[in-house]
Structures are given as structure tokens and as C-alpha cells.
Amino acid sequence: MKALVWHGKEDIRYDTVTDPEIEDSRDAIIKVTSCAICGSDLHLYHNFIPAMLPGDIMGHETMGEVVDLGPEAKSRGKLKVADRVVIPFTIICGECDQCKRGNFSVCQRSNRKKGLSEKVFGHSTAGLFGYTHLTGGYPGGQAEYLRVPFADATHIKVPTGIPDEKLLFLSDILPTGWHAAMQADIQPGDTVAIWGCGPVGQMTIRSAMLLGAEQVIAIDFLPERLSMAEAAGATIINFEQESVTERLTELTGGEGPHKCIDAVGFENHICTGQPDTILDRFKQMSLLEQDRGHVLREMIYNCRPAGVISIIGVYSGMVDKFPIGIAMNKGLTFRMAQAHVNRWTDDLLRRIEDGQIDPSFVITHKEPLSAGPEMYRTFRDKQDSCIKVMLQPGA
Template identity: 45%
Template sequence: MKALCWTGVNETAVETVDEPTILNDRDIILKVRLTTTCGSDLHLLGGYIPSMRAGDVLGHEFMGEVAEVGKGVRNHKVGDRVTVCSFIACGQCWYCSQQLLSLCDNGNPNPALTEGLWGSSIGGCFAYSHALGGFAGSHAEYVRVPYADQGAFAVPDGVSDMAALFASDAAPTGWTGADGAGITPGDTVAVWGAGGVGQMAARGAMLMGAEQVIVIDRLPERLAQVRQYIGAETLDYTQDSVVAELKERTGGRGPDVVIEAVGMEAHGTGPQYLYDQVKQQLRLQSDRPTALREAIYACRKGGSMFVLGVFGGVVDKFPMGAVMNKALTVRGAQQHGQRYIPRILQHIADGELNTQHLATHVMSLDQGPQGYRMFKEKQDGCVRAVFQPDGPTGSTS
């Protein structure tokens, strides 16, 4: 079958690979209908995530049609239309029982790699390097889905394939941050990053009762989407001092909750950004914490911060003094998507959540390398490039 593969730093290619097969009774084989790029894929392309191998199939955000089921699968049958959580969880270990599903003890068959890096192993993730399991990704005609009864969810009638696609990763990741940050009715929430995850975190915060939500970015097309489809306020960090403007909008205090949805390749302005960029390129630090620092400084005293952007290793000049002296609560996580996807699909069905506007460019799988270039370089207003393994080409922009 055809698949879009990682072939080296900033290099991808469409190659012919073996079709997946059932390896465990709890697996399904999914015929992929739609699969999309994600900002965290860019960390793989750039060589910042260890243990990628040439020929690894990319893609972790997807939906499709069940083509084959293992003997132990109870919730799905051939022909079902499902969206699949990007993180793989068994549903039975202690972490799964605590609804900390991205921390599953059984989802990652290569635990030693992340134990050495972070002190403990986390769960597995489709196509996110051999450190997170070495699972083949969704930029392909077919993909194997382990623990399918826990990780695959039926798409309700009336919810389009395109809307359901982003219930796989962008929306549940955003929900993980909004819920984990402890938002209470009446809060002011600031979100760094107007990509798919940032937009979904903002909408989740609004549905959880936040009174004021402000999304920070520099790209006008993304900020326009926030205003049109999410209904939140926006702030362009290239035009205003973010910390000063957020205090101005919150009576001098700052936001009650801040959510960082940018991660290890954050952009910014000023000398600190240049410092971070040089150190990262020289591999003297693994991550650029530009947005992370700004969120800490902007948060009100006694507020809370949730880190959603993917960070891989160590950062420099982390403002621990501000965290401690301002009495901030800081949390972070990969997505616990199995907890939120059914609720998200219902919000989409009820018209309370827009997602399909994120698909600004829809392409065939053969156009995958072009789609990743557009996505990485943010060409033509690309927010997400979506691939149809057996569908028509075109653009929704």
C-alpha cells in the first residue's frame, strides 16, 4: 500500500509499504478516510524527537472505516465509521483506571527509551518515533489500531468525516488542557497558539464556563479563524506587549488560567527568542520555551498554567522564581483523549463545536510531501493539510 514516510530530517516521501495485519485479538485494521498533519509532527521532521527511522510511516490524527476486527473486539464491526485517539491505552492498567490515559503502562512496547529520558515511560502514540512505541502511522491507506475498544469511537450520524477527523487529536488535546487547568465559571483564560490545538483549547474553555478567552498568535489567518469559528478574543504578539495587554484586559491582575499550546519550537520576538533559537540549533538545549516563559509571567498571582505544547527534553532560563513566588499551579500532559472524545463528538453533533474549518488544504496522499512543506512553512494560510488516501485533490481554503 501507499504511505507517507519520514525519510530524514525535513524529508518525506510516498513509499510502498506492507499492509498492516491483526497482531492481537483486540486490534482492528482501519481503512483511512482522512488523516492530517499536526504541529507536533514538525518536531519529528526537524529531528528534535529521537529514535525516528527512515521509512517510518507518519501521521497520528485520523478517522476511517473499520476493515477488519480481531476476535477480542466487542465494540466495532466491519464497515463502522470511527475516529481514533492518537494515544494508545489498554483501558485496564492503574493509570487507565485513573483516566490518565496517555500514561498507560501497556500502550508503549518500548518503555526503556522514555524511562531514560523522563524518569518514567508514558503511553504509546501512533507514528511518534520508536520512543513512543514505533507504531506505524495513519498517512497510509490502512493502519492497525491496538486496543480498539478503548481507542476507536463511532462517529455519530450527521457528523461529517472532516469534522470527526479533528476529534482524534486536536480537540481532545485542547480539552485535556482546558479541563486539567481547572477552569471555573467566570475565569479569564489566555491561550498561546492559534493552531488546531490552541483553537480547540479555547473553545473547550468557553464550553467549560470561562467568561473571557484570549488567544495569542502572530498569523492573521489563524487569528481570524479564532474570531469567526471559536468566538474568542485575539491578541497579535508582534503588535502588542502580551503581558501588558493581558493585564489591561483583566483589571491589572492577569488571566486566571494560561494554556501553552505551542511547544518546543515556539516563535517570538526580541533577544530571548534569538538566544533560544541559537541554543536549540546548536543542540545546547532541546526546546524553545519562549511562549512558556511568557505565559508564566502573564498569569495572575495564584493562577494556574497548563502546558499542552509538546516538549521533548530540557529548557534554559525557566522562570522558577516566578512560579514559586506567584504561587502558580503548573500542570502538563499529552492528551487523555479517550476521556473526552465521546463528549467532543456530541458537541460537534449539537453544533456547539466547529472543527472542519481547520482543514484549509485537502490533498491526495501522493501530495503529502507538498502538504508538509506548506504546513511547515505556513504557506497559503495553511492551518492543516489533510490527506485523503483514495480521494480527490483540492483545497478548502
């Protein structure tokens, strides 16, 4: 089969690779109909996340059709051949203590390389598709076919008659944005500030509005992202043209937002002109720290006392100059996680079917899988107003 394969820093190729096979009795094989390039994939593209190996297949936003099932996956009766499914980026067993609690991104069984994960994170996280050997080294879904471990749990069954464009993002960015808003504990009347208007940020903006936020403030610098946020009803701040702190002070009567959400993560490309981020970038490139902390610092400084900081952007390790004293004395609550995708997908699928949200709005480029290497560069460089790339094998 054909797949997008990592060969090193900024080197993704459209290669012929071995077809996946059933390896465990709970496995399924799906024929991929659509997949996407995620902002998190750029962390691997830039080789900022360790433990990628040449030959690893990329991708964790995938949907398709079941073509084969292991005997136990078949006997459990939750899947059958020809079912149409979206595959969450988190691989879940559905049976461990964390899965029973709905904490799917920290499933205790699905990471098949626990020792490596435990050395880095202290405890193992869930296995993830196409996302380094820290999270299991599982082949990803930017391919013609995908093996799905624990398939009777690791799937979202979706109806026919709804196009892939509306359903694909149940795999990651829609539940990720929803999770960011939910863990912020948004209440009617809240002012919510969201740093980053990429695909996850866009879903977070709309989630905050669906949850009753009175005012949503979106912070970025790219005109196409800010226009998309403004079209959803957000008040926008272009940090290249105005001070984020001064503008937030003005918009909140000096009180600050009730809830602040980080939809950027450790690269912080949206804040490259800030002095502390220039220093962070130098430290990161010199291996003196792993993550850039500008957005975290700015949220802590601007958040209203007794407010909530919600972190959904990906961080990989250590952040320097973290203002813990400010956070403690302001009484801020921090909540963060990789999204627990399956916790939210029943509700989100219903909202898609009811027309409350159509996630396809975020797609700016739709291309065949063979165009993947070129589209990685386009997405990285934000060329052609690129916000989200959808890829289709065989197109």
C-alpha cells in the same frame, strides 16, 4: 499500500509499503478514509524529536472503517467489521491502573519500547501512532490502512451520516484543546490567555468559551490564525505589533489572566523575535538545551497570583532559565499532559452531534494523500494561509 514515510529531516515521501496485518489477538485493521497533518508532525519533520528511523510511517490523526479484527478484539464485542471509527493518537490497553484512572496518555502497557522511553522520561508513556520509537515505534495513520493495537479500547465509534470533516479531529486536536481548557480549571468569570492560535489553540479557544470563560485572549502573529480566533469571539494580541505584557495588563486591569494556556510547545515559532527565544534557538541548535522556554516564561510572569498554568504544547526535554522562584512566590499551579483523549470523547461527540461545536472550521486545505509531501512543506512554511491539512487516501 501507499503511505507518507519519513526518510530523514524534512524528507517525507509518498511510498509503497507493506500492508499491515493482524499481529495480536486484540488488533484491528482499518481502511483509512481521512487523516491529517498535525503541528506535532512538524517536530518529527524537523527531526527535533529523537528516535525516528527511515521508513517510519507518519501520522496520528486518523479515521476510517474496520476491515479486519483479531479474535479477541472480535470476541470482546466492542467492534465489528464495517464499523466507522476515529482512532485516538494514544494507544490504550483500557485495563492498567492508569487507564482505569482515565490517564490514557500514560497507559502502562501500550508502549512496546518501554526501555527507550524510560531512559528519556523516567517512566514509560503510552504508545502513540506515528510518533518515534520513544513512544513504541508504531506505524502511523497517514496511509491507506492502519493496524490498531488494543483496538477494542483504542477507538472511538462514530455514527454514520456525519462527514469525516466533523469527526476526524476527535483523534487529537479537539480533545487536546478541550483537555488544555479542562486542566486549567476554567470557572465562569475567568480571563483565559492562550499562547498559540494554531489548530490546537483554536480548539482551546472554543473550549474555554464553552466552559464559561468571561474573556479569552488569543496570542499569535499570523493574520489568518488571529482572524480565526477573533471570529470565535477572542480578544487578539499580535505580539509582532504590541507588547504581550502591556496588552495583558491593560485587558485585565493590571491583575493578569486567571488562567494561562500554552498551546505552542517547544519550538515556539510564534515568538521568534524575542531576545530570550533567539538565545533559546541558538542553544537548541547547538544541543545545549532541547526546548525553547519563552512562552513558559511569559505565562509565569503574566499570570495572576494563585492562577493556573496549563501546558498542552509538546515539550521534549530540558528548558533553560526557568523562573521557578516567580512561579513559587506567586502561588501558581501547573498542570500538563499529553491529552487523555478517550476521557473526553463521549462528551465531545455529543457536542458535535448537538451542534455546539463543528471542528471542521479549522480545515484550510483538503488534498489527496499523494499530495502529502507537498502539503508538509506548505504547512511548515504557512503558505497559502495554511492552518490545517486534511488528507484522503484514494481521493
